[in-house]
Amino acid sequence: MHLTPPPVPSIVRRSLIALAAGASLALSGCVAGPAPGARATSPVPIPQAPLARGPFVAAANPHAVEAGMAVLRRGGSAVDAAVAVQAVLGLVEPQSSGLGGGAFMMLFDASTGEVTSYDGRETAPAAATPELFHENGRPLPFGDAVLSGRSTGVPGAVALLAMAQEEHGRLGWNELFGDAERLARDGFVVSPRLANYIAGRSGQARTRWANAYFTQADGTRYVAGDVLRNPAYAETVAEIAAGGAEAFYEGRIAREIISTIGEGPRPGALTAADLAGYEPLERGALCRPYRIYIVCVPPPPSSGVAVLQLLAMAELTPDILDGPASADAWTAFAQLQRLMYADRDRYVGDPAFVGVPVQGLLDPNYVAARAAQAPTLVGAAEPGFPPGGVFAGPDATREPAGTSHFVIVDAAGNAVSMTTTVESVFGSGRMAAGFFLNNQLTDFSFEPLRPDGAPAANAVAADKRPRSSMAPVIILDRDGRFLGALGSPGGTSILAYNAKALIAVLDWGLSMDEAFALPNLVARGDGFGADTERFSADLREALAARGIALRPNASENSGLHGAIWRQGPDRVWRWDGAADDRREGVARVE
Secondary structure (H helix, E strand, O other), X not given: OOOOOOOOOHHHHHOOOOOOOOOOOOHHHOOOOOOOOOOOOOOOOOOOOOOOOOXXXXXXXXXXXXXXXXXXXXXXXXXXXXXHHHHHHHHHOOOOOOOOOEEEEEEEEXXXXXXXXXXXXXXXXXXXXXXXOEEOOEEOOHHHHHHXXXXXXXXXXXXXXXXXXXXXXXXXHHHOOHHHHHHHHHOEEOOHHHHHHHOOOOHHHHOHHHHHHHXXXXXXXXXXXXXXXXXXXXXXXXXXXXXXXXXXXXXXXHHHHHHHHOOOOOOOOOOHHHHHOOOOEEOOOEEEEEOOEEEEEOOOOEOHHHHHHHHHHHOOOHHHHHOOOOHHHHHHHHHHHHHHHHHHHHHOOOOOOOOOOHHHHOOHHHHHHHHHHHHHOOOOOOOOOXXXXXXXXXXXXXXXXXXXXXXXXOOOOOEEEEEEEXXXXXXXXXXXXXXXXXXXXXXXXXXXXXXXXXXXXXXXXXXXXXXXXXXXXXXXEXXXXXXXXXXXXXXXXXXXXXXXXXXXXXXXXOOHHHHHHOOOEEOOOOOOEEOHHHOOHHHHHHHHHOOOOOEEOOOOOOXXXXXXXXXXOOOOEEEEEEEOOOOOOEEEEO
16 A cells, blocks of 8 residues: 655754755655555554643653653753753763763754754864874774773763753753752662673773772772762762853863873873864754654764665565564564665765765665665675765774663653763763763774775764764654654664664554564674574574574664654553663653
């Protein structure tokens, strides 16, 4: 059955931005529905659906969820609550995100119907060169690069939140940090997940900074159930509350950041001018139809375009609709991922430095040609030649995982979908002013050139933002009304995790909880990473017979959080929200 959608509403079109040469990203030129013969099973959103309102919060730690809910109860907006959630996550889940990291936020404004994105990605210092991670003419070992001062870019999360809150906040900025300050000063109970990382042997967990923070007076390291206090963090968030983002990027906090980065081994070149000059960016939204929905993601340097490309290919692949028990569906999903990752790795980077062929990657003819390759694809896919694409050098980026995602909807129907990170677990392992600093610059390709001299799209450059797999999602119906949001951590696997959840919810009709609990399968290159224990023996055997030999995923596992506005069997509209059971999060609605 072929579904012909209504025209894309102008309010969504206004939320899009020109990404190259003034090109408009109007939705009308995209693949609008499944191919003839596709078994479309998604329920059509009912026109008379009531406005999707909160309060709703889903995040990776109960303390953070409660902080967000407390702000919403006081009449705060979704962005107000996001400030509180991030401030608490940086304290209680420091292995994943924090004040010393960066983020991408997707925002739905219920008063206008507009969707936009905020880019708080870290930037390289002005002194950075393409050989940032080279020594003696060769790339540094990855672990050495992570632990160096060179790995830290200018943190962007605080500036992003300040920009978004100035435009969309209802409460005073200084009212949003109370829970974080209290928990830092009085202490919080160490969770099992945090305790596991404290006990880990990773280099970041064993730096002098981490050892000082995670070791008790008796010489033992904190374990689950212990109370951990961080008075330095309490002082920092109190300063930010009183002085705004300027208190972070200038003054005492900035001096501590610079001092920590400047220590050996391999000190970094980030300066006070780099910090003071940081600017978050409002980039608009990249939105495309998917069957009877509209899916919105951030434009580059986020890899959201890759999620949209995979969905566009899935729309032309009937086997996808066979459902989660089908080996054919999982095989098709894996093959489409291989194609998607090959294109993402070759073409996506900071659009201020490289011409990312966003329209070409989503061009209907190009998408159809790529999807047609999936059934006969053997081994790693080669990148294609999308219209407008400049064939850059092969990518040599290693992207570890230490990230978090949260979703918030306020009482007016405004929504935030935000993915936030310090990159690796505990970032670089270096601390300043009570928080860990990111190692985000190791998201750049360590090899800036290939042998013939062609540049990598994601090569290091001064003031450049590294490509990111973070891709927070907003879901609309075809009339531009907000229906839901989701996202995940997971390094490069984020794209597969988000796509799995979207297909499971929108195509297979699963609840958010069921969708998140499904096995993960990540196909990048010539391998198939998975949480193999979640696949039944019969399904593993059927996949192996199709050439899909599963192995444990080397990347961080998913931490999906999200919700969708749905009508239940009783015809009552309510939130179907969930937190991935692979983490410690909760989803709460009031």
